[in-house]
Amino acid sequence: MSAYGPLSTSRATRMWREVADKVYVRRYVDFDVTVGLVVGDESSLVIDTRGSERQGRELFGEIRWITHSNLIVANTHHHYDHAFGNFAFLPSEMWAHEQCSARLRADSRTTQYALAAAMPEFAYEYTETRITPPTKTFREGVQLELGNRKVDLTHLGRGHTDNDIVIVVPDVHVVFAGDLVEQGGPPAFEDSFPMDWPGTLGRLLEVALGPVVPGHGEVVGRSFVEGQLADLSALAQLARRVRFEGGSANDALPLAPFPARVARVALTRAFAQLAGEL
Secondary structure, three states: EEEOOOOOHHHHHOEEEEEEOOOEEOOOHHHHHEEEEEOOOOEEEEEEOOOOOOHHHHHHHHHHHOOOOEEEOOOOOOOHHOOOOOOHHHHOOOEHHHHHHHHHHHHHHHHHHHHHHHOHHHHHHHHHHOOOOEEEEEEEEEEEOOOEEEEEEEOOOOOOOOOOEEEOOOOOOEEEEOOOOOOOOHHHHOOOOOOOOOHHHHHOOOOOOOOOOEEEOOOOOHHHHHHHHHHHHHHHHHHHHHHHHHHHHHHHHOOOOOHHHHHHHHHHHHHHHHHOOO
């Protein structure tokens, strides 16, 4: 039996999908989150760490079926399902946008209590998770060297949050988009900037030359991103037009390109942006 448990190597490998040479993705049932692993000759980059310390440890163990190299972590944004597993990767170097670390420090305890209330059977898992904000931060971008392989971490603008980053693996044209792209369901707008999101996604399209890995769901291609950009652009244009005509977010709701529950949040945020409140 391996030190990492009874799981066979072949089964563990099947859990990961190799979307390009030594670039892997793994989709989990928990929150339908999709994480990434980019393997270099000297180090490997882990993209997002899941939603709790326990989930992070599980991910760490499954990564060790692929590589035993030094690990570096990158969080695509501050939301719990992408960053609350960080502690399991200490003492690894951890990277994120500067505002991601700030939001993890400021907001995480409130999020933990909210998760515990929503899922009381898992309350202990979330309340006892040790929040670990990345200490390596940037505002616009940074390039990491993994050993004969470079990866670019870039903030293209506000969208799903104010701290979204994308990770580009140039040698194989893979883009990890975080929740700027959602395949498993409609985009999430609770912390969003709907008036900025289309421009940010347009800039992402400039580097979308191959597989695009969303924060949730299956790997997509350029055409899927173009479709989501069209919907986000339509929502922003709708909000601008209805507000110019003196209407409200409720007036725009029937014409929105997303389900009513999602569109209500998106339009409320869009109108707040147009009013200078965000």
